[in-house]
Amino acid sequence: MWFSILVINCILLIIAWFILGRGFVFKTLFGAFGLTFIIGIAEKYLTHSLLPSADPLMASIIGAICCGAGLGLVYSMNSTTGGTDIVGAIITKYRYISMGRGLMYVDVVIILSSWFLFQSLEKIIYGLIIIAVLYYVVDMVISGARQSVQFLIFSSKYEEIASHINAELHRGCTVIDGTGWYSKQPQKVLVVLARKTESTPIFRLVKRIDKDAFISQSNVVGVYGKGFDQIK
Structure with missing residues (x-):
């Protein structure tokens, strides 16, 4: 699984090198490694949840807000954390849409496609709620930084x-x-x-x-x- 993800990211980074420039690629590599490092620390030391496990909606919304704020700061520096973020950056280069909206289109397709794997309407609804809140916050952060x-x-x-x-x-x-x-x-x-x-x-x-x-x-x-x- 990890090898497939690595190959896909390498292909996307090569494409981004010619379309978005080497500066974008270097920043994205830094962002991807930084995200991996932080997630490793969080999994090791943040063992207690701050939210009740019985309320997944609240956890989804607060998680989306925090994630959106962090990603917004990354995107405002002309960088990403890899993966589909690179696709969104390429889309926004050639289309007059915001970074958040471009990424939302990509993630909506992925979430809807997950029906064939999980066949769970509840998970799809939660996923759509998360990306709607997440990328709304992303656009707000980017707009504030570039205002x-x-x-x-x-x-x-x-x-x-x-x-x-x-x-x-x-x-x-x-x-x-x-x-x-x-x-x-x-x-x-x-x-x-x-x-x-x-x-x-x-x-x-x-x-x-x-x-x-x-x-x-x-x-x-x-x-x-x-x-x-x-x-x-």
């Missing part, structure tokens, strides 16, 4: 702010011309696109240079190009 924001910065010190954003945060800035309707005075506006995790450093930087600056921050659905997601 982008747009800043509109109004300041008389826009040149200094833009220079520091370029130098310290390595983000580009665009200067556009505006006019204040109340003052009727021309106003330079800085437009900055960044990751949500960079919001706090940008606010601190602007406050350090011009504490009276006016800043607008908004979430954007997607940003594609250098420094962000690639156009598929």
